[in-house]
Amino acid sequence: MTVTTHGPLPSASYDVIVIGAGVVGSAIARQLARHPGLRTAVVEAQDDVGQGSSKANTAILHTGFDAVPGSLEARLVREGAGRLAAYAAESGIPVEPVGALLVAWDEEQLAALPRLAEKAERNDYKEARLLGRADLYAREPHLGPGALGALHVPGESIICPWTTTLAYATQAVRHGVDLHLNCRVRKVSQGLLSTDRGPLRTRWVINAAGLHADTLDRDLGHHDFTVTPRRGQLIVFDKFARALVRHILLPVPTALGKGVLVAPTVYGNVLLGPTAEDLDDKRATQSTADGLTRLRELGRRILPGLLDEEATAVYAGLRAATEYDDYRITAHPEQAYLAVGGIRSTGLTASLAIAEYVVGQLRANGLESGPSRELEPVRMPNLGEAFPRPYQRPDLIAADPEYGTLVCHCERVSRGEIRDALASTVPPGSLDGLRRRTRARGGRCQGFYCGAAVRQLFEEARG
């Protein structure tokens, strides 16, 4: 099992290198790990997996009911959703099938709902149903006044995006894939990557660099797509708000995207967002006063009680939008290169299907993958409220009292869980990484009570 964070890189050539350890790159690595004959590596610029768009999204496992019918995205989202739901159950990734309501707030939106229901049918999603006003308010009694009706999409679920990426990466590493962190690829040419940590040789290159996929694509002489980061700001509300909402409350989509939603999270919070702002700067992950004001105005209309609760976190993610209304997955067999571009707002849901599609494309274009095997399942620590957490498990505490010793009180994270995360296959590179693995410091006090104690455990483990 090899995860490196510094020092020299292997000089022997790999068969495949995946650039980018987001949810997509990690899923591809996991898929490649099924082939024990392949020497595979993932190289990631940052100090952890899932630090790009994959850490900062709305965490919905979509059905694909509103995708562009016939597109590659529609197909991979549909397939991916089923695969990920099954994988989550096997791996202990928290998922809650809460369902979504597309709420119509005016006559025009109400008139659009039947068309959306038809679109869902064309996307092979048959469970969407129109709901009248009374049914809607019966399902969501805290909804703001003035809603006229809704489309109920029972298959939409919420999921933990952090555990998903981590599960893929963990499984890949345990099956022999090398993960090189802090390893930005500065330049790529056929079979050769020059990175911050020195050169790497490989036969095949897979570009899963998210926002930076277009830059690397140009290195290899392609001008296939341009990534325009589309920022989404979100506010996470205190868990006290969780009782206010039962479903994912979606707006009726507009040309700019899916619009601003209110959704529960698997951790028991409520999300409000995202905005949709087209930018030039691929590092512009800051929130803005205007964005937060706008979200709060919209949120007050959708769920007035939400604004009475405190915000636990504010964050922003960048979608890798391109000039195309679909994913851009293109193989260039003459260069032994494959680009995975434009995985913009559904990549979490589609990740397993994208991975399968990509490896299929590699094989069709000449990758000799050798025999394949079933992967040993991974079992991830549960961060979700719908499943027992360690502090709620007398059996676990009896066997190891560290699971009954709470360190982070708001999120009820035990010292045992923190210890486990620090000793895991893909350990955290920072306190933020530890938070994504355990929720420690992720609660309402933001470290007032536990911040220093958690940092102490982190620093002790790193020596």
Added chain:
Amino acid sequence: MTRQVDVLVVGAGPAGLTAAARLAASGAGRVEVLDREQRAGGVPRHCAHGGFGSWRDPLTGPAYARRLVETALSAGAVVRTGVTALDWAGPLALNTVGPAGPETVEARAIILATGARERPRAARLVPGTRPAGVYTTGELQQAVHLFGQRIGTRAVIVGAEPVSYRAADTVRASGAEVVALVTEAERAQVSLVRAQDARLRRRVPLLTGTAVAELLGHGRLSGVRVRRRDGRTAELACDTVVFTGDFVPENELARRGGLSVDAGTTSRPGVFAAGGLTHPGESAATAARSGARAAAAVMRPSGAARDAAAVRRP
């Protein structure tokens, strides 16, 4: 497993420990204090400076915390640390967990003394990036005084209340420099002596009528953008920012029980409240006095534990 006590106090800070000491000394029966931290004492544990105790017997925060614990213990109260009260198991019963596992504790009276904390950056909706180097005073004091951790080198303090000046002291004690205190108020909310000492002797600028508009920097904080009331903005270079004061009650248990909390009492008979929970932001001495009042309320005829000493349980 369910266990019974006469009075259960949640929170071993100044309020809870004072209440427990009074109750145990007045024969309220078995008085048990729970605290989820590994050490009892509450916030004063990490206030490594004077100003606690009485004028005749001045103490530092940690010494005051130890004194409170000793007083409660010698009065006969039981203090259990590392035990969290999770939720209600009944009107006068709480589910708890600790290294020994789960337990339900039932009481004739319960005092909630869970304290208050400072509102952190996110809850203040301060825009910007999410870099490392963002603190509350509570975290800062623990980092420096309990764990000896390094913080940054240049800190901006948000607020100009007593706790903000304490944060500035801690920043300096850690070897870092205070860039400025920033407050939206028109003047510092402390005594003139304190404010002038900081400004003149320590040369710490105080920016009044000024808000922190944005945090800057990727990975580590690189600065904060401040905005004056007239709309002018400026950037202060710093690698640390401390959000001080703006206290909010630590009221999870009260809210889980659907209890409204008033000075001393709650909406549920037999459940009392004291300290920072009812008056966020007041001094430790005030919290201790409110604990004593809660103890008196428990002992009054309408309180639950009055005749607890007489009515022993099997």
